[in-house]
Amino acid sequence: MTKERLQRLSYASLLDIATKEGVSVGESVDKESLIELISEAMEEDRTEREQSNNSAMRIKEKKYDIIRDEEIESGEADEYALPERYNETRIVALLRDPLWAFAYWDLKDTDVERVSGEEESGELYLRVCEVKEGENRERGVVDYFDIPVKTTDSSWYINLPMPGKSYVIELYAQIESGDELLCRSNTLHSPLGQVAIEYLHEMINRPDNDSMVLTGLDQYSSSSLQENIPQRIISMIDSEYLQTKS
Amino acid sequence: MSQGYFNFVLHAHLPFVRHPMYEEFLEEMWLFEAISETYLPLLRVFNRLRDDGVPYRITMSFSPTLSSMLTDELLQERYIRHLKKLLELSEKELERTKSDSRFHALAEMYNKLLVENLEDFVELHRKNILKSFRALEKEGYLEIITTAATHGFLPVYQDFPETVSAQVNTAVILHGRIFGCEPKGFWLPECGYYPQLERHLKANNLGYFYTAAHAVLFSDQKPLYGVYAPITCPNGVVAFARDIPSSKAVWSADEGYPGDYSYREFYRDIGFDLPLDYINEYIHLGNIRVNTGFKYYAITGHTDDKRPYVPEEATRKAEEHAENFLYNRLKQIKKLETLMDRPPIIVSPYDAELFGHWWFEGPQWIEFLLRKIHAEGGSLKMVTASDYLEMYPENQVAEPSFSSWGNKGYAEVWLDGSNDWIYRHIHKAIERMSELVERFPDEQGLKRRVLNQAAREVLLSQASDWPFIMKTGTTVPYAVTRVKEHLANFNRIYDNLCRNTVNTEWLTTVEKTNNIFPDVDYRIFAKS
Numbered sequence: 001m002t003k004e005r006l007q008r009l010s011y012a013s014l015l016d017i018a019t020k021e022g023v024s025v026g027e028s029v030d031k032e033s034l035i036e037l038i039s040e041a042m043e044e045d046r047t048e049r050e051q052s053n054n055s056a057m058r059i060k061e062k063k064y065d066i067i068r069d070e071e072i073e074s075g076e077a078d079e080y081a082l083p084e085r086y087n088e089t090r091i092v093a094l095l096r097d098p099l100w101a102f103a104y105w106d107l108k109d110t111d112v113e114r115v116s117g118e119e120e121s122g123e124l125y126l127r128v129c130e131v132k133e134g135e136n137r138e139r140g141v142v143d144y145f146d147i148p149v150k151t152t153d154s155s156w157y158i159n160l161p162m163p164g165k166s167y168v169i170e171l172y173a174q175i176e177s178g179d180e181l182l183c184r185s186n187t188l189h190s191p192l193g194q195v196a197i198e199y200l201h202e203m204i205n206r207p208d209n210d211s212m213v214l215t216g217l218d219q220y221s222s223s224s225l226q227e228n229i230p231q232r233i234i235s236m237i238d239s240e241y242l243q244t245k246s
Numbered sequence: 247m248s249q250g251y252f253n254f255v256l257h258a259h260l261p262f263v264r265h266p267m268y269e270e271f272l273e274e275m276w277l278f279e280a281i282s283e284t285y286l287p288l289l290r291v292f293n294r295l296r297d298d299g300v301p302y303r304i305t306m307s308f309s310p311t312l313s314s315m316l317t318d319e320l321l322q323e324r325y326i327r328h329l330k331k332l333l334e335l336s337e338k339e340l341e342r343t344k345s346d347s348r349f350h351a352l353a354e355m356y357n358k359l360l361v362e363n364l365e366d367f368v369e370l371h372r373k374n375i376l377k378s379f380r381a382l383e384k385e386g387y388l389e390i391i392t393t394a395a396t397h398g399f400l401p402v403y404q405d406f407p408e409t410v411s412a413q414v415n416t417a418v419i420l421h422g423r424i425f426g427c428e429p430k431g432f433w434l435p436e437c438g439y440y441p442q443l444e445r446h447l448k449a450n451n452l453g454y455f456y457t458a459a460h461a462v463l464f465s466d467q468k469p470l471y472g473v474y475a476p477i478t479c480p481n482g483v484v485a486f487a488r489d490i491p492s493s494k495a496v497w498s499a500d501e502g503y504p505g506d507y508s509y510r511e512f513y514r515d516i517g518f519d520l521p522l523d524y525i526n527e528y529i530h531l532g533n534i535r536v537n538t539g540f541k542y543y544a545i546t547g548h549t550d551d552k553r554p555y556v557p558e559e560a561t562r563k564a565e566e567h568a569e570n571f572l573y574n575r576l577k578q579i580k581k582l583e584t585l586m587d588r589p590p591i592i593v594s595p596y597d598a599e600l601f602g603h604w605w606f607e608g609p610q611w612i613e614f615l616l617r618k619i620h621a622e623g624g625s626l627k628m629v630t631a632s633d634y635l636e637m638y639p640e641n642q643v644a645e646p647s648f649s650s651w652g653n654k655g656y657a658e659v660w661l662d663g664s665n666d667w668i669y670r671h672i673h674k675a676i677e678r679m680s681e682l683v684e685r686f687p688d689e690q691g692l693k694r695r696v697l698n699q700a701a702r703e704v705l706l707s708q709a710s711d712w713p714f715i716m717k718t719g720t721t722v723p724y725a726v727t728r729v730k731e732h733l734a735n736f737n738r739i740y741d742n743l744c745r746n747t748v749n750t751e752w753l754t755t756v757e758k759t760n761n762i763f764p765d766v767d768y769r770i771f772a773k774s
Contacts, residue, residue: 195464196467214586
């Protein structure tokens with residue numbers, strides 16, 4: 001937000017913004033100093049956001065960059081209310097990268113009532129199951145682990161134990177008669193996140209070989225390349241990590 | 247025989263932003279800036295090269311949302327109004343800078359550019375610049391391909407195949423309507439790929455697509471030629487991978503060409519630099535400062551004390567950088583030719599808006615590069631993916647890996663704490679849309695209109711731009727509003743159909759506002 005726009009805001013509004021930005025201000029701070037503090041915090045935020053993006057994303061951002069008063073609220077979003085829930089018991093899983101998945105879920109009112117009506121109620125957990133490709137869940141579970149969640153939760157980021165595996169996420173309730181499976185997600189197929197094994201051996205054994213040239217990455221070095229671990233080739237491809245070899 | 251091939255790809259995309267209910271709308275400027283700073287300058291470069299007898303082959307993808315806006319009469323008229331307003335400002339600038347020769351010369355440059363843009367847009371291109379791009383395609387200079395209908399990031403919809411199919415099919419139909427031909431290839435939004443996505447491409451007769459480098463490097467088999475030859479997916483659709491060194495030369499903010507200190511500084515714009523009472527008629531609502539395009543400073547360095555922009559110096563740099571780019575590609579193919587039994591293909595895709603909008607001198611750089619490639623004599627031959635596949639129809643069969651060109655190479659930009667809330671609602675809307683197709687398999691008349699609008703709203707909610715903006719933090723409230731608006735419109739239609747009612751007046755208003763995809767058929771959401 002431009003300083004000029006901050007100038008037009010009341011002292012109380014500035015204090016609100018300062019709180020949102022996590023700026024701690026003393027009681028006696030004057031308006032000018034407050035504006036200065038907010039501007040600095042916003043600039044830091046902006047820089048941090050920008051630095052978390054790779055080059056392609058930073059450039060893309062510029063397409064939408066016409067104002068610098070990012071926080072202007074149109075108020076229109078409130079006109080378009082979306083339901084908080086859809087009153088159905090389901091869980092959906094999305095793959096974010098080879099090691100992270102995102103799951104969201106919802107429970108029917110009747111399930112919520114039933115679960116919360118239990119004496120030692122309210123306990124839910126996610127079961128993250130590694131499953132065998134092509135097998136149904138009952139026969140195909142290789143391993144699993146549980147993540148306790150609250151009845152107020154409705155989504156979770158899940159750290160997958162291994163890349164290159166298939167996973168199903170299940171939502172369970174702990175009720176008096178035992179644990180009850182409430183719903184089961186779609187199957188996620190996590191990619192290996194590395195080159196095929198024959199390729200990997202070539203790269204590890206001879207990092208300057210032809211295979212490396214054919215990746216287009218032979219002229220770069222990076223901390224991960226120093227270790228010559230092509231599993232981490234991704235950090236080299238994500239060009240912020242690339243440094244031309246000197 | 248050429249030593250190597252070069253596939254230069256420009257991906258042009260903006261989300262559908264059209265607000266007829268408002269006299270002027272801030273985010274419509276995204277389109278106006280892109281027309282002025284990227285699309286018109288690119289057309290000038292392409293036409294000049296053609297007129298000078300310089301052969302070139304470039305692939306351009308125009309997203310269906312952008313194509314729809316570029317052919318929309320309301321937005322065409324608004325663009326002309328926007329240019330006229332800026333011309334008025336440029337007259338003021340000529341007056342304001344008359345005693346300072348450094349800035350006055352720049353004010354004259356901007357005045358000339360605006361006059362040229364207005365003349366080109368109205369007289370040369372008759373307000374429809376896509377026709378001019380299409381003419382270049384017919385003459386053999388361009389190959390125009392398409393991308394997902396609303397540029398949805400497809401990996402987050404992989405368990406909703408009906409929507410991926412709808413995104414692809416709607417795009418192909420719109421491409422036919424606008425360009426009068428079928429696209430041969432497909433730009434995956436954000437290079438977002440998941441295994442077997444290609445079945446939707448094959449179903450629409452699309453022969454190839456582009457991916458991030460690691461989609462091919464991490465494929466299920468060792469790619470014999472690395473990223474320097476495409477791989478064929480098991481179903482026959484071909485994947486071309488992005489080359490990293492040529493991308494990095496242009497993209498990187500620090501080491502890339504656009505960061506050169508002689509180039510124009512993007513952030514120093516009179517919309518922010520000049521007093522409000524001078525600039526207020528040319529900014530949003532008179533008090534929200536916006537970019538005007540009048541930028542008088544060079545990047546200079548990591549300092550706030552910027553020196554005035556010198557266009558001649560920047561042009562010299564653009565030429566130098568084009569020379570350097572060509573030199574490095576020639577070096578690259580020389581190294582590669584010893585390792586391959588066929589010439590390598592270097593695939594260099596970029597967001598088109600980088601050239602001109604962000605990197606003001608980008609179109610000049612392209613012109614220098616294409617002239618130099620021609621003058622060099624043919625060691626680096628420009629081809630499109632289709633040209634390449636005609637010469638080399640047989641390629642290694644392998645399945646690419648889940649990937650994107652976003653941060654860390656996967657989905658973290660579009661699936662993040664800032665934007666993950668949207669998927670619960672979008673996925674539900676997709677399911678409900680499919681349910682509507684089942685309930686109303688062959689509607690006509692008013693009900694068909696309602697169902698078609700529902701399909702448009704579901705597609706519009708899926709634009710990758712909205713979660714991207716939520717993550718990166720520019721104009722977040724607008725992105726949130728857009729997702730909510732489309733979903734709320736859809737939900738209203740769904741609820742009305744459940745009650746067997748239709749509010750015709752409301753429907754007409756929404757149809758007029760979100761008038762994209764005139765040929766949409768709601769049954770594309772049928773579950774297979």
